[in-house]
Amino acid sequence: MSMLVNKPHHVAHHFASEAQEFESARLGMWVFLVQELLFFGALFVAYGIFRWWHPQMFIEAHHYLSWKMGAFNTVVLIASSFTMVMAIRSAQVNERKPLISYLLLTLLFAGVFLGVKYIEYMEKIHHGLLPGHFFSAQGVSEYLHLFFGIYFTMTGLHGLHILVGMGLLVWLLVRAIRGEFHSEFYTPLEMVGLYWHFVDLVWIFLFPLLYLIG
Amino acid sequence: MKNDNHASHHVIVPVKTYVAVFVALLILTFLTVFVAQFDFGSFNLLVALIVAMVKASLVVMIFMGLKWNKSFDRFAFFACLIFLFIFFLLVFVDIPLRSYRGVEESQHINLKSPVKLIAPGEAPVHH
Amino acid sequence: MDTSLQTESLLHTGTTFFPEGVGPFASSMDSLFYFIFWGSVIIFVPLILVSIYFLIAYRRKRENQLATKQMTHSTFLELAWTVPPTILVLIVFVWGFKGFLHMSVAPLNSQEIHVSGKKWFWEFSYPNGNKGIGELVVPVDTPVTLLMTSEDVIHSFFVPNFRIKRDVLPNRYTKLWFEADKVGNYQVFCTEYCGDGHSAMLAVVRVLSAEDYEDWLAEANSGDDLPLDKLGEKLYTSKACATCHSTDGTSRVGPTWKSLFGSKKAFVGGGTATVDENYIHESIVNPGAKVVAGFDNVMPTYAGSLNDREISALIAYIKTLQ
Amino acid sequence: MSQVALNYLNATKGLKSWFCTLDHKRIGIMYLICIAVAFGLGGFFALALRLELISPKEILFTAKQYNQLFTLHGAVMVFLFIVPSIPASLGNFLLPLQLGAKDVAFPRLNLTSWYVYVFGALFCVYSMVAGAVDTGWTFYTPYSIDSATSVISMTLGAFILGFSSILTGVNFIVTIHKMRAPGLTWFRLPLMVWALYATSIIQVLATPVLAITLLLLVLERTMGIGIFNPALGGDPVLFQHFFWFYSHPAVYIMILPAMGIMSELVTTFCRKDIFGYKMIAFSSLAIAIISFLVWGHHLFVSGQSDYAAMIFSLLTYLVAIPSAVKVFNWVATMYRGSIQIKAPFLYFLGFMFLFCIGGFTGVMLGALSLDVHLHDTYFVVAHFHYVMMGGTVMAFIGGLHYWWPKMFGRMYNETLALIAWAFVMLGFNMVFFTQFILGSKGMPRRYYSYLDQFQPLHAFSTVGSWVLAVGFILMAFYLIDSLLNGKKAPSNPWGAMTLEWQTQSPPITENFLETPVVTHGPYDFGMEKQS
Ligand code: HEA
Ligand code: HEA
Ligand code: CUA
Numbered sequence A: 001m002s003m004l005v006n007k008p009h010h011v012a013h014h015f016a017s018e019a020q021e022f023e024s025a026r027l028g029m030w031v032f033l034v035q036e037l038l039f040f041g042a043l044f045v046a047y048g049i050f051r052w053w054h055p056q057m058f059i060e061a062h063h064y065l066s067w068k069m070g071a072f073n074t075v076v077l078i079a080s081s082f083t084m085v086m087a088i089r090s091a092q093v094n095e096r097k098p099l100i101s102y103l104l105l106t107l108l109f110a111g112v113f114l115g116v117k118y119i120e121y122m123e124k125i126h127h128g129l130l131p132g133h134f135f136s137a138q139g140v141s142e143y144l145h146l147f148f149g150i151y152f153t154m155t156g157l158h159g160l161h162i163l164v165g166m167g168l169l170v171w172l173l174v175r176a177i178r179g180e181f182h183s184e185f186y187t188p189l190e191m192v193g194l195y196w197h198f199v200d201l202v203w204i205f206l207f208p209l210l211y212l213i214g
Numbered sequence B: 001m002k003n004d005n006h007a008s009h010h011v012i013v014p015v016k017t018y019v020a021v022f023v024a025l026l027i028l029t030f031l032t033v034f035v036a037q038f039d040f041g042s043f044n045l046l047v048a049l050i051v052a053m054v055k056a057s058l059v060v061m062i063f064m065g066l067k068w069n070k071s072f073d074r075f076a077f078f079a080c081l082i083f084l085f086i087f088f089l090l091v092f093v094d095i096p097l098r099s100y101r102g103v104e105e106s107q108h109i110n111l112k113s114p115v116k117l118i119a120p121g122e123a124p125v126h127h
Numbered sequence C: 001m002d003t004s005l006q007t008e009s010l011l012h013t014g015t016t017f018f019p020e021g022v023g024p025f026a027s028s029m030d031s032l033f034y035f036i037f038w039g040s041v042i043i044f045v046p047l048i049l050v051s052i053y054f055l056i057a058y059r060r061k062r063e064n065q066l067a068t069k070q071m072t073h074s075t076f077l078e079l080a081w082t083v084p085p086t087i088l089v090l091i092v093f094v095w096g097f098k099g100f101l102h103m104s105v106a107p108l109n110s111q112e113i114h115v116s117g118k119k120w121f122w123e124f125s126y127p128n129g130n131k132g133i134g135e136l137v138v139p140v141d142t143p144v145t146l147l148m149t150s151e152d153v154i155h156s157f158f159v160p161n162f163r164i165k166r167d168v169l170p171n172r173y174t175k176l177w178f179e180a181d182k183v184g185n186y187q188v189f190c191t192e193y194c195g196d197g198h199s200a201m202l203a204v205v206r207v208l209s210a211e212d213y214e215d216w217l218a219e220a221n222s223g224d225d226l227p228l229d230k231l232g233e234k235l236y237t238s239k240a241c242a243t244c245h246s247t248d249g250t251s252r253v254g255p256t257w258k259s260l261f262g263s264k265k266a267f268v269g270g271g272t273a274t275v276d277e278n279y280i281h282e283s284i285v286n287p288g289a290k291v292v293a294g295f296d297n298v299m300p301t302y303a304g305s306l307n308d309r310e311i312s313a314l315i316a317y318i319k320t321l322q
Numbered sequence D: 001m002s003q004v005a006l007n008y009l010n011a012t013k014g015l016k017s018w019f020c021t022l023d024h025k026r027i028g029i030m031y032l033i034c035i036a037v038a039f040g041l042g043g044f045f046a047l048a049l050r051l052e053l054i055s056p057k058e059i060l061f062t063a064k065q066y067n068q069l070f071t072l073h074g075a076v077m078v079f080l081f082i083v084p085s086i087p088a089s090l091g092n093f094l095l096p097l098q099l100g101a102k103d104v105a106f107p108r109l110n111l112t113s114w115y116v117y118v119f120g121a122l123f124c125v126y127s128m129v130a131g132a133v134d135t136g137w138t139f140y141t142p143y144s145i146d147s148a149t150s151v152i153s154m155t156l157g158a159f160i161l162g163f164s165s166i167l168t169g170v171n172f173i174v175t176i177h178k179m180r181a182p183g184l185t186w187f188r189l190p191l192m193v194w195a196l197y198a199t200s201i202i203q204v205l206a207t208p209v210l211a212i213t214l215l216l217l218v219l220e221r222t223m224g225i226g227i228f229n230p231a232l233g234g235d236p237v238l239f240q241h242f243f244w245f246y247s248h249p250a251v252y253i254m255i256l257p258a259m260g261i262m263s264e265l266v267t268t269f270c271r272k273d274i275f276g277y278k279m280i281a282f283s284s285l286a287i288a289i290i291s292f293l294v295w296g297h298h299l300f301v302s303g304q305s306d307y308a309a310m311i312f313s314l315l316t317y318l319v320a321i322p323s324a325v326k327v328f329n330w331v332a333t334m335y336r337g338s339i340q341i342k343a344p345f346l347y348f349l350g351f352m353f354l355f356c357i358g359g360f361t362g363v364m365l366g367a368l369s370l371d372v373h374l375h376d377t378y379f380v381v382a383h384f385h386y387v388m389m390g391g392t393v394m395a396f397i398g399g400l401h402y403w404w405p406k407m408f409g410r411m412y413n414e415t416l417a418l419i420a421w422a423f424v425m426l427g428f429n430m431v432f433f434t435q436f437i438l439g440s441k442g443m444p445r446r447y448y449s450y451l452d453q454f455q456p457l458h459a460f461s462t463v464g465s466w467v468l469a470v471g472f473i474l475m476a477f478y479l480i481d482s483l484l485n486g487k488k489a490p491s492n493p494w495g496a497m498t499l500e501w502q503t504q505s506p507p508i509t510e511n512f513l514e515t516p517v518v519t520h521g522p523y524d525f526g527m528e529k530q531s
């Protein structure tokens, strides 16, 4: 069946070998992730400063978040990371069908994550727990709105990364179905995988820092 | 294409490893939620961060493959963490050590807070 | 530039690079500056001379001539130009740090004056409850601490003669101290960019001798004897109206006062009014209520800064500007 | 000979072949054009604001318009001109050539970064027509939160330009790691490559922080997240920390590639191997790393803690040392060389002279107590023009003259180049040396109007800006003229040793007919003697 024939990969003209091409892509991805790390890092610095300033306010604020949803989403993201590595592994051992199903699963988990986030956001909007100008809720600390400024910026940017990741996953799926990934070539899979795990990584910190302040 | 270069960078990790990491991550997630029930005072943050860091290391080393990836990638990533740390450190040399002479620490003079204030005991309308 | 008081010249006094120094910080700071300056000259001039010598001595005479010697390292030289500069900059660091500490720790017996920066003028509140705009009056040879805050954006309080400067932040107090050892009028600038009137946000430090200072305290409620329109004219500069309003018809940040009284004004968001006493009163106490078309709502309120007599005086003065 | 007939400029024709090109050399040229336009625009704003300053009274502009002028001047010069200047134009053109590679590692990303740059530039231009910003290029809060001008489009523009810069940085790092020709070990790299490498590190590590800062500012204006807004409980000094965490390293984004060019110029025009190769290479890295530790020297009087001020001042001095090392090594390289004074070398000399003055005054600013007096006065303005204009722009122009024959295959008029250089040097010092005196005498910066006593110095400075402009216009004239009427350039007009000179001028699309194999260091002029 033509569907199952692996398409050979051609090394771009300016590279000497496939190894050079792969390593370049991977280094490029890591350097890009380093950039992402500082991008989010700055937000964590801001978080740290305001938490240092208003510890009581942070404790109050986190009660307005649902740790159950946060925990659920953490599990979902971890699962999606797992399916992502399994997808890459399937390509490495030339298993086309599992590759496609793992990619689909990853996409599904990403969707679930965003769905839960949507429910959480709607609830916050409903209660008026929003950044400064839109904040309209009651509270004990007069700095409460700051927490939600930080919360929405951090989770919003993280959500945006998930959204971009979903776009990339769809692109991978199309290429996987066309048979472009196999043991000899799976660079794009590996790169998106790195990105995806990084997004997971950010959430691993966001979850305890936003939902579990004790 | 089957040169040694090629082989060294394409490690195929056994499924067992991935599953083990997956399970470990789930357990650690449970652990964070669990320890959050207890009050360790100012250690709360530390405990939460330590668990998060263990989880992060698992993801970075196994899922992202830095354990087998001995190239410059690994150095780049860890070196960057140092820069992030510097950023934290130097901002924290400023803010907690500022002197607000004559005024109580971080007391604001003209705060236009949108929060509708209630007394600590009262339950807010939401939740 | 409208300043009521003539200040000491910055440019024509003092040394080549610095205005005349007044107070405890100037001498150490100026010597640090000249230390770095001459240090730099001692490094820079030989560096340039040596380069020029090389240019002449080793210039290429024919095409394709090669260098006479290829020399690529010398540990001695490398050390010679790494270690001494390091030592030099460390000396500079310690020197600068000491001076800085001196500036940040005010003597305990200092007199405290509150400073408030507003777009675009400085308001000073003295311990006895007096307030003044644009003019800080202090006795000579007495340490003074300024406790500063801003009502809107960041400003910065800078007195070149005293060599002091500090940002003035909203919602926070910053502190600055000095001790003027010479009677005179010294220029104050705002050195943090704060909008249209930034370069007009000036003030003067009037350093008075002990006796003059007593007299000044005594006649704090000066102006009682002046006729209203003359007092208004005085307030026009001393309360910093002049930063934004002209009396000759030119437009500054705010509308001119020339022919203001009795004119018809249109407002942002519709509505018109004829300028009368009540309108002017409202414009001073609650400037945001009616914003003149073509201008931004940037005028600060003077409620609390001006008493009734002073407002009447300003109205009387505006009436004379027909 | 077919070798001369075909090159990257004429290999394919038509606009499409340029706008869709993946050739790093063409992308470099496209950047060069954009950057020249940006410089012209920024220079135009500079001339306008200098003209207003000829008198303390209002002559051409209102206070608000003046504030918009210096903001646009600063923002255009920094974000549109100087940060991308050397890396994106000359760097892009040279890097693969100097590495003996066919292209950068990610040609498509390279083109993308150009489009991102143009896109960001469009935002900035839009912001200029839609109510030009008046916040100063530093966008300090809370002023930038309240300002009624088009802050959002300008910050978004700078945000997007930041991504262009990051993409270039990523591309260069990977290219240097992975695309070197056989035999080209790390210590055989030309020093320009080392400099670009160090620059890329800063671009990748610092720019994201600027991006998030500007994004937060946009959110601050639209939603009031409050982090930087004191009225909502935020801290404006935190904004300054964030801003300078990027913008201080950014000044080394500007100067490092310039220093790379200096190393190339001094070796070629002295026919000498560089003195202290490793010291220069490592000092680039040292500058890149230490530059992340000193941002607080812009905050000495801002109300940060005294401890922070102390640490930042100390670290500031550490970063001055590697610069010192480079300067001395360059002078030592001239010793017993065979020195040829051509236009690029004149700019080398100009750089040495002006950058040292800029650097020494930087040392004055780094001293805690002195900075209290000098902060936000014209002294700072003079300092940073001496390093940016006297340092980076001088090097950029020197590099442009040096590689011009390689880029376009034409020689320019040497005499006119000499005259233009004289005008630039004279004009520059007239404009900015005066400003040192103005500043330390107490004249604050960003002042639309000033005390009458300062007028003579200000007027002198303004006249200087016209001399400077004459120099640049002359330069624009003879460079454009050389494209049309210039003599054909040989492949190696200066007798340089690095790889880009070993291929034809202009190079073919794939750079080299066959991949070069490197057997010696980049400046091995001693080899010639033996052969
Ligand atoms: C290309 C850009 C560039 C470069 C390279 C530098 C280089 C340096 N800068 Fe500068 N700086 C700016 C661009 C740059 N700067 C800008 C844009 C601003 C203001 C931004 C704004 O507010 O709008 C600024 C502002 C600025 C300030 C803040 C001033 C203030 O606002 O109050 C300070 C303070 O420390 C400072 C210090 C230094 C130092 C110590 C160096 C050092 O790296 C210099 C090192 C070089 C030398 C020292 C000369 C060569 C050495 C020798 C010949 C050997 C002998 C030397 C010694 C013995 C010391 N700079
Ligand atoms: C790379 C950076 C750079 C460069 C090159 C310059 C170049 C110049 N700058 Fe400026 N400047 C800044 C960066 C730069 N500046 C910054 C960051 C600020 C701070 C802004 C702020 O406070 O927010 C500032 C502020 C600043 C001020 C202080 C304003 C104030 O505080 O009130 C002044 C005043 O004199 C000034 C003057 C000049 C002059 C006369 C030039 C001249 O050197 C310009 C010379 C250039 C020309 C004359 C152009 C002519 C060129 C052509 C005609 C080429 C033809 C075109 C093509 C081929 C397309 N600049
Ligand atoms: Cu107030 Cu500038």
Ligand SMILES: [Cu+2]
Pocket (backbone or CB within 6 Å): D247, D248, D251, D294, D295, D297, D298
């Ligand atoms: Cu700096």
